[in-house]
Amino acid sequence: MSSRNQILEAIKNAQPAIKPLPVLDYTVVTPIKELISSFEQFVKAVGGRVQLVDQSAALAQEIENARLEGKLILNRLNGLSSMDEISPDLTELEKLDRVYIRGSLGVAENGAIWVSETSMGNRILPFIAQELVLVLREEELVPTMHDAYQHIRINQEGFGVFIAGPSKTADIEQSLVIGAHGPVALTVLILKSGLAVPV
């Protein structure tokens, strides 16, 4: 008998009589009324920055300015500034100063942002750049992780990730250091509700 069948057989013999799956009644979950202020508070708590954008031109301008300063920028925001190609060469990507990526949903209880594979273009992009900028619309905020998993389909694409803050570690004497293996900084740009921006 194959290992697979042996294991499955052993499990079948060992598992107890079926117990019910609980019904999750989300009315017990404490509501969060001020989504944006809670979200902002938690992005800061996990080491990130939040910026409210109320003029679409400002965002495009910011990207252009950074390019002019000689920064290595990779823009993945569709329809804003020019969208850049992604080099397949990791040593090139490793040098990127800043990457702009569209997030699809923000969670008010913890500052996490869902980023889909399509918006990354390459799965490694949000991890390999030195700085990450994620862009969200104000109306894309939800209260808790329960709401988040109602809104996204985790297997819609091959990969997707919640990102909360820049990479960090406290492995040396529990001192928090921002910038472990991934980005050393995370900025979240929130586009004000009703703003006509192509992204």
Add this chain to the structure above:
Amino acid sequence: MSSRHAQLAEQFNADEARTNWHDQTLWWVRQKRDRAANTLPEWEQLRQWASDIKDHTLSNLHAYLLEFEKNALANGVFVHWAKDAEEHNRIIYDILQKAGVDRIVKSKSMLTEECHLNPYLQKKGIDVVDTDLGERIVQFREEAPSHIVLPAIHLKKEDVSDTFHEHLGTEKGNNDPQYLTHAARLHLREKFIQSDIAITGVNFAIAETGGIVVCTNEGNADMGAHAARVHIACMGFEKIIPKAEHLGVFTRLLARSATGQPITTYTSHFHRPAPGKEMHIVLVDNGRSRQLGREDFRNSLKCIRCAACFNTCPVYRRSGGHSYHTAVAGPIGSILNPNLDMKANADLPFASTLCGSCSNVCPVKINIHEQLWKWRQVISAEGLTDPSKKMGMKLMAWVLARPAVYRFAGKAARWVTANLPFLVKNKTWNPWFKQREMPEAPKQSFQEWYKKQQRS
């Protein structure tokens, strides 16, 4: 088997200042957990849901594993099954050989520690780089992680500085955590980029979608998995949860219980390999089906490895992870390890005060301290106890079985502790006193007090 834990704990306690630091630091982590838990009024409901979801899953595991396998295969992922550690290691080596690869990066996976994958691969000439910062530190030092979430918590920054000076050429005597972390960042980024194969652990595997979720703060699992051509994810089969919706419950509990963060920095959902790449999932038994069949210990398989039970445990905090001489230390390790090897780990269920703090913080409501107590019965019945503790335990069992004796013994003990403290505090007669302070004896027992209250 003599009490190995006690001997190793004694070694750890030789450095009092360090032991105190270890104790206080983990208590601080425990307090951060409390603060995070207290901000959610529904915390207890979340624990109950998590516990019930896991109970249900264990009772229907056969079907969920089949569902998971079917969906993972449909996603284009290779699924492997390993009966034991040896088979797990062989499967990984085969994948490496097929790919013609002799160096790999690995993010945190307690399962690969349990299976001793690193020494196995190193013997075959494979260069394995652990990429979690704490794990890299202990790997350089040829030590084992001492904590499942904070692998290098037994070390001070001076130790890390010396280690990095030797292996990474950092400035001698520079103990700045920022500087040391940055040196590791540069070193490991190079390794990520060069590596063709990356191994990661798994936090949750979702039956309904055939995908896996990996949680890290450093981003090392993602750097490795996305840079490599082949991603191998290793998991004990108990990581299965039925539905994507359940991730809402577990992601709310995991980081808050572990470090007090509202969520880990990265919660990565892997379903299909990237175009042109390969993804493998190795499902491992290694004694788990045996544990599933032990009614008293079954629900230890609900564990989500948050380490809250470590941080709160008065014994762990003052004895250090290495004193448990196994891959998973702490209270939960003391339940899992006797299942793997009862004789070699017979001492571990005794490394506890049975205070129950572990059970109180556990996000999936495992009755940890009760299981420790039950293992003691099993181990005693098998004749595997250390003679000095065995006598004490037998006496205890006898006393507890006889309420009148219990009341008298308590009275007598309070009298002895108050009037002849040297008897109680003598390390030869009472091994309990080693590395412990005995409390002042109360003048009356709870029962005596209660009776008086009733009378008045």
